[in-house]
């Protein structure tokens with residue numbers, strides 16, 4: 001096998017999507033498998049993407065007066081038992097640590113509602129303490145039994161979890177939706193991934209929540225991916241953790257709470273949605289390297305490298321790599337940077353130096369263009385914007401053309417089999433939803449879109465009165 005063959009992706013995206021995904025993640029140097037089953041190693045290029053996501057979202061929530069804090073990794077067993085639904089929902093996924101001396105059992109956090117709300121019960125005294133808005137960036141652990149997949153399904157993953165407390169139900173509900181809207185913007189504006197926003201059905205709701213809101217995206221293999229969720233917890237946890245406050249008339253009240261999260265699985269979505277048979281394709285706003293300069297030289301190395309460095313200095317606003325490694329040929333370098341998803345490549349050779357120009361190559365569509373050095377800065381700015389937009393538009397077109405509406409059960413089965421997202425009237429009954437899942441080999445309700453028709457027809461499965469229009473589909 002030649003060096004060239006080893007470097008590239010050996011499987012086509014359309015042939016074996018799952019294998020292709022794994023190769024793109026590993027060869028694109030985003031992550032690696034670990035020695036411990038179900039755990040992943042995030043490599044620098046993958047972590048750099050996470051840092052961009054963090055930076056973007058952290059700025060958004062700070063503008064909404066959310067502050068960052070950090071709570072312990074271990075959660076006492078007794079905390080888990082306090083909110084019954086929550087305990088039931090997470091029990092199968094918990095990993096435990098024993099403290100032999102104290103004879104206490106602690107869970108490694110799968111989410112932090114319980115430990116954070118224990119503190120809230122001590123911190124919140126009066127209406128003056130509200131609203132309280134905290135966020136935590138951390139790792140969580142869920143002992144998944146299903147087959148694991150890099151970024152998408154691992155036992156440990158990184159995320160943020162926001163936890164807010166309010167005096168009124170209105171405020172709580174309003175802000176739960178604001179955080180969801182921020183997730184939507186993050187997905188669409190930074191990651192160039194179009195999403196649909198809505199509410200989860202009762203069956204898919206977060207354990208212990210009153211309502212769960214979600215943004216869902218469609219992957220190229222026809223499976224939906226939950227990108228972020230925001231939960232209106234009502235007063236369930238306030239009751240369970242005895243969080244109370246004195247209102248302005250000195251009366252004791254239960255506050256209202258929401259919690260919300262996104263995780264490193266967003267990186268998995270990013271890879272699946274945009275990448276191709278040559279490897280990673282990354283939207284410029286989230287790419288760890290924006291531009292790579294590849295000098296092409298023979299005897300005139302000094303002159304070319306000097307010019308390449310001048311160009312690099314011109315482009316200080318971007319993350320630029322000058323690949324001046326002597327032991328690799330330009331063609332090999334092109335392949336490597338394409339594999340790593342660098343959005344723009346600048347090639348510069350002796351003829352270009354003479355003509356005061358460079359060759360600019362786009363990763364997303366391979367278009368090559370000669371650009372005069374005097375025009376370069378402006379051209380790059382416009383091209384990066386265009387790449388970001390066209391990746392989004394391409395994904396949006398795919399999403400729109402794969403949502404279908406179904407009025408009868410046979411069509412519904414056919415569409416699900418063809419990996420479409422199917423809009424259908426639904427009664428809201430958990431048993432009915434179980435049956436749909438059963439009969440479709442695992443399709444679930446993804447969400448109740450916020451935009452609902454005025455009149456809802458009969459349920460697609462049981463023919464009883466429909467409650468809302470739901471989008472069903474297979475999901476990660």
Ligand SMILES: [Zn+2]
Pocket residue numbers: 426427428429432433459460461462463464
């Ligand atoms: Zn039904």
